[in-house]
Amino acid sequence: MGRILLLAAVLLLLLWLLRGRVWGRGRRGGDASAxxxxxxxxxxxxxxxxxxxxxxxxxxxxxxxxxxxxxxxxxxxxxxxxxxxxxxxxxxxxxxxxxxxxxxxxxxxxxxxxxxxxxxxxxxxxxxxxxxxxxxxxxxxxDEETGVVxxxxxxxxxxxxxxxxxxxxxxxxxxxxxxxxxxxxxxxxxxxxxxxxxxGGDPAAHKALEAAHEELCDAVDRGDDTLLDPYGAEDLTEFLAVAAEMFFSRPSDLRTHHPSLYGILRVSFALDPASWPGDTSADADHSL
Ligand SMILES: [Zn+2]
Incomplete structure (x- = not known):
């Protein structure tokens, strides 16, 4: 009688352990974001x-x-x-x-x-x-002139x-x-x-980038609405970063409104996002 009870207890314990393992694995695999x-x-x-x-x-x-x-x-x-x-x-x-x-x-x-x-x-x-x-x-x-920090x-x-x-x-x-x-x-x-x-990089591309930056600075000074974020007028480094955002996010718009800038970035990044079929630019919805 004692042996039967012991056997039953071991079986129950085994069943319980197996149940726990299956449940744990299922939950972990089911929700990677957790x-x-x-x-x-x-x-x-x-x-x-x-x-x-x-x-x-x-x-x-x-x-x-x-x-x-x-x-x-x-x-x-x-x-x-x-x-x-x-x-x-x-x-x-x-x-x-x-x-x-x-x-x-x-x-x-x-x-x-x-x-x-x-x-x-x-x-x-x-x-x-x-x-x-x-x-x-x-x-x-x-301050560049006074040196005051x-x-x-x-x-x-x-x-x-x-x-x-x-x-x-x-x-x-x-x-x-x-x-x-x-x-x-x-x-x-x-x-x-x-x-x-x-x-580093190509000096000619750098010059063309400078020209595009100047163009944005002038537009911002005139108070024009610009496709590129006016923050890009800050300096050449910010201009490149802002232009890259537009290059990937609204490539067709950038190519249409700033074809030479688009061309510089296409060569620099070695990518042509305006040609991608899934281009997420929405032509009709983006007014300047
Ligand atoms: Zn920045």
């Missing part, structure tokens, strides 16, 4: 084969620049995203917990900036800090720090999906990052 953490790496409990398909679903739903890509470029971008996620650590700031969806959405747009090149070009990137919203940084401004604070939606670290506001990353003015903080900051880490 794997929230602030460390680096692409995580892989679901298995290497499942990840690219899941990423495609997520990117299709959440990233308009992904939807704009022809399939051949999506196929080229995907392994770059995996490599980026495996290499670049993300850190949540201001109480934000960074999850896999956030990492994927940012990585896809970062890798798009260098998709035309031979390699991803992010070897120097030490990490990405992600804030829930705009963040405040301390800044010192030196004024210290103060500035609110930012993104920052590329010393060619080593990118800081972003998650709210601004998400805004790129809803705004139709070309705004894209990820494209903006990663363009800065590339300029910081890969200086």
């Amino acid at each position: 794997d929230a953490d602030s460390g680096g790496g692409s995580a892989s409990a679901a298995g290497a084969a499942a990840l690219p398909r899941d990423r495609r679903v997520l990117l299709q739903a959440r990233v308009r620049l992904w939807r704009a890509l022809p399939p051949v470029l999506q196929d080229r971008l995907l392994p770059r995203i995996e490599e980026f996620l495996a290499r670049v650590p993300f850190i949540g700031a201001g109480g934000l917990t960074v999850n896999e969806d956030m990492r994927t959405i940012i990585a896809a747009q970062a890798c798009l900036v260098t998709l035309g090149g031979e390699d991803a070009g992010f070897e120097a990137l030490h990490g990405i800090t992600l804030h829930p919203d705009e963040f405040v940084v301390e800044e010192a401004d030196e 004024t210290e103060g604070w500035r609110t930012l939606s993104g920052q590329s720090v010393d060619g080593e670290r990118i800081v972003l506001s998650w709210r601004d990353v998400e805004e790129a999906e809803h705004r139709d003015d070309g705004y894209n903080v990820v494209i903006h900051e990663f363009t800065h990052f590339l300029e910081q880490t890969r200086p």
Whole structure:
């Protein structure tokens, strides 16, 4: 009798253990976005084969620049995203917990900036800090004429720090999906990052870029409405970043209104987004 009870108890225990394992595996595999953490790496409990398909679903739903890509470029971008996620650590700031969806959405747009090149070009990137919203940084401004340094604070939606670290506001990353003015903080900051880490380039292209920048400065001085964000008038570096945002977000509009600038960027990025069938520019809805 005692042995039967013991056997029954062992059987019950075994059944209970098996039930627990099946339940646990099902839950983890069913919701990749629940794997929230602030460390680096692409995580892989679901298995290497499942990840690219899941990423495609997520990117299709959440990233308009992904939807704009022809399939051949999506196929080229995907392994770059995996490599980026495996290499670049993300850190949540201001109480934000960074999850896999956030990492994927940012990585896809970062890798798009260098998709035309031979390699991803992010070897120097030490990490990405992600804030829930705009963040405040301390800044010192030196007056060129007097040399007087004024210290103060500035609110930012993104920052590329010393060619080593990118800081972003998650709210601004998400805004790129809803705004139709070309705004894209990820494209903006990663363009800065590339300029910081890969200086130089074609002198003729640089001259043409300067001319386009002057053109924007004049338009802003006249008070004209401009396709490019007037913030690009600040200096040549900001101009390039703002122009890159428009190049990827509203390529047809940029090509129509600034064909020579579009041509410079097409060569620099080695991409031609205005020719992509999924171009997300909406001709009728974008008035200048
Ligand atoms: Zn900038």
